[in-house]
Amino acid sequence: MTPPPDGDPDVGLMRRALRLARAAGARGEVPVGAVAVLEGRVIAAAGNRMERGGDASLHAEMAVLRVAARRVGGWRLAGVTVAVTLEPCPMCAGAMVQSRIQRCVYGARDPKKGADGSVYDVLRHAANNHRVEVTGGVLAGECGALLTEFFRRRRGG
Numbered sequence: 001m002t003p004p005p006d007g008d009p010d011v012g013l014m015r016r017a018l019r020l021a022r023a024a025g026a027r028g029e030v031p032v033g034a035v036a037v038l039e040g041r042v043i044a045a046a047g048n049r050m051e052r053g054g055d056a057s058l059h060a061e062m063a064v065l066r067v068a069a070r071r072v073g074g075w076r077l078a079g080v081t082v083a084v085t086l087e088p089c090p091m092c093a094g095a096m097v098q099s100r101i102q103r104c105v106y107g108a109r110d111p112k113k114g115a116d117g118s119v120y121d122v123l124r125h126a127a128n129n130h131r132v133e134v135t136g137g138v139l140a141g142e143c144g145a146l147l148t149e150f151f152r153r154r155r156g157g
Contacts, residue, residue, distance in 0.1 A: 010105045011139060013081070013083035014083055014085065016035050016042070016083075017033040017035050017107070018139065018142060020035070020046060020047040021048075021060075021143070022146065024049070024060070027047075029052065030050070030150065031048070031146050032060045032085050033046070033060050033084070034046055034047075034064045034083065035083045037081045037083070038080050038081075043071045044063070044068040061082060061092035062092055065077070065095050065099055068082075068099075078100050078101075079102050082103070083104075083105040083106070084104070084107070085108065086108050086110050086143060087106050087109050087136065088106065088110075088114070088115050088122075088123070089110065089113045090115045093122035093123045094115075096132050097123065097131075097132060104123055104132050104133070104135075106134075106137075107137070107138055107140050107142070107143025108140050116134055
């Protein structure tokens with residue numbers, strides 16, 4: 001994957017998602033951040049909240065999909081782009097497909113549970129009635145380094 005140039009709007013979205021991921025990490029959450037955009041406007045932004053909320057479904061992507069649905073007035077999120085610092089897991093990718101978002105932009109690949117082909121293929125699976133456009137690898141090095149450092153510190157390294 002060739003990373004987009006710095007002037008690319010996806011890079012700006014990912015930088016915002018990275019700020020949210022850093023804030024989540026500072027709260028003791030796995031540092032993942034997500035932003036939802038419609039017609040060039042941010043309509044939702046969140047970091048992971050699983051630890052704080054005691055709920056396995058409180059991934060950053062799930063939080064932005066919930067807020068975005070409230071903002072647009074329904075579950076169909078046609079035209080929405082979700083930018084997230086880590087390749088979505090099957091739960092989040094499934095919710096993206098179900099909500100009919102237009103695009104998913106992500107940073108680092110997730111070799112343990114990624115659902116854009118790393119482990120699973122949910123976002124663009126041929127059997128889906130809706131396929132999400134995907135741009136992966138945006139600021140992948142920075143996104144991956146944030147996660148690597150978080151887990152290194154957590155393990156006491």
